[in-house]
Amino acid sequence: MDNTTQFVLKQKELFTKTGSVTWESPSNIALVKYWGKNPDQIPANPSISFTLNTCKTTTKLSYELLDVPSNKFEFELYFEGELKEDFKPKVVTFFQRIEAYVPFLKSYRFKIETSNSFPHSSGIASSASGMSALALCVMSLEQEINPDLTKQAFVQKASFLARLGSGSACRSIEGPLVCWGKHQEISGTTDLFGVSYPYLVHDNFKNYQDTILLVDKGEKQVSSTVGHGLMKGHPFAERRFEQAHENMSKLIQILKQGDLKNFIEIVESEALTLHAMMMTSLPYFILMKPNTLEIIQKIWKFRKESNTHICFTLDAGANVHILYPEQEKDVIMEFITKELVAYCQNEQYICDSIGNGADKL
Ligand code: PMV
Secondary structure, eight states, rough: OOOGGGGGGOOOOOOOEEOOOOOOOOOOOOOOOOOOGGGGGGGGEEEEEEEEEEEEEEEEEEEOOOOOOOOSSSEEEEETTTTGGGGHHHHHHHHHTTTSSTGGGEEEEEEEEEEEESSTSOOOHHHHHHHHHHHHHHHHHHHHOOOOOOOOHHHHHHHHHHHHHHHHHHHHSSEEEEEEEEETTSTTTTSSOEEEOOOOOOGGTTTOOEEOSSOSOOOOOHHHHHHHHHHTTTTTTHHHHHHHHHHHHHHHHHHTTTTTHHHHHHHHHHHHHHHHHHSSSSSSOOOHHHHHHHHHHHHEEEEEEEEHOOEEEOOOOSSSEEOGGGHHHHHHHHIIIIIGGGGGGGGEEEEBOOOBEEEEO
16 A cells, blocks of 8 residues: 655745746646545546646746644635636545645645646646646645755645646656656555656657647547546446456557557547547437547548658547657648648647646746
């Protein structure tokens, strides 16, 4: 059993009175998907993701020591410059979950100012970038209180806290490839936080591209909490969790050898399996839109004709992430703009690539 007590900050005197810190943290896109969880945000299977570079949340946390600790979390929250009361419950839940590990939270009054680099309600999940940015800000305050914290301990605890906000957020602290969830063959992996993928990665995957097609910018049809819940008692869940372990194992060789053909097979299969799980749960959902399928068909046709290594992956929604090697960028971008952009809502898409994780500003 993993030990969480290592993450509890021992009682410290709070000399840090006022200040502020700003972090910029990216989103990430899973290659092997996390879908299904146990209590305390423990994943039902291991996952691995590319950290993104452009899709980011920037969060400034200003803090002021209270004369006496409050009995509730004292904070106001601004999103893109506007006071957002309706975003507060998510932060309260997050603070409740992490309070045992950062017991100073009720001793401060906070102002949280946050914004995203990608359009709001673009259908791009902001929970990974948003929760990781906030977790990092809280950790910077902990660092002020406890200057002995090592860099490694800082990074691990930031990921540990981010996980309690949104599971996939724990994979956004570092890059370019991050694993989360215990896997037999990948050393250092744990259910408690994300770790940088520790083995050799072929140059084929260097600066890999992700062009995100915004097919449907509406509210998510199924929240991820509900989605993960649907895996409980799902008739295919256990086999699916085993498959995720197997796919992670296969990826070790694929990443080492730069084997793009088998990489594509795993990535696309993972995306379709995630959606298949939702089509076969009770209640059942179809999260793709007709245009998602049009895009997938076009990608398959173009891949065959062009001999390129374009492939797709999906989150729990209708948008399509198109992944491809940097050296094929020109021909693939031409295909995307000529043939695929028409299937996007308002012709919107985002050009991103693999990144190295969060930065303190
Ligand atoms: O972090 P959550 O609870 O929003 O779950 C995200 C799950 C997927 O994005 C669908 C897959 C993944 O591994 O990121």
